[in-house]
Amino acid sequence: MKIANREKALAVLLESASITEAAAKCGLNEKTLRRYLDDEDFRTDYRSARRVVFEQNIVRLQSLHSGAVLTLERNLNCENPSVEVRAAQIIIEASRKDFETLDVLQRLEMLEDEFEKQTEKNRKPNNQKRF
Secondary structure, three states: OOHHHHHHHHHHHHHOOOHHHHHHHHOOOHHHHHHHHHOHHHHHHHHHHHHHHHHHHHHHHHHHHHHHHHHHHHHOOOOOHHHHHHHHHHHHHHHHHHHHHHHHHHHHHHHHHHHHHHHHHHHOOOOOOOO
């Protein structure tokens, strides 16, 4: 596998919707890209690169969050009933999801604490003799 073609394939696969599209963009044969994707090292690099791109997109979305909330708030009183209702629906649904997420996180933290306590308890030497 040529390093230059491999790097080109990685970059183009990250921005393409399909292998066919990626092959056309980078000038490599579709079979070549499929062979690259069959290679374990290439797949590992591809997954790592996809994760980096995904995490960068999450950061971008988070930076837009305040503006989106302000837009929803503004649209609650824009004097267009259908827009106001839709903004209210979005706010209510987002609040519900946030509440559920916080609840799950709280439960997870409690389970982790309980697991940690149990693990610590099991690590302590038992001074009792067993017969």
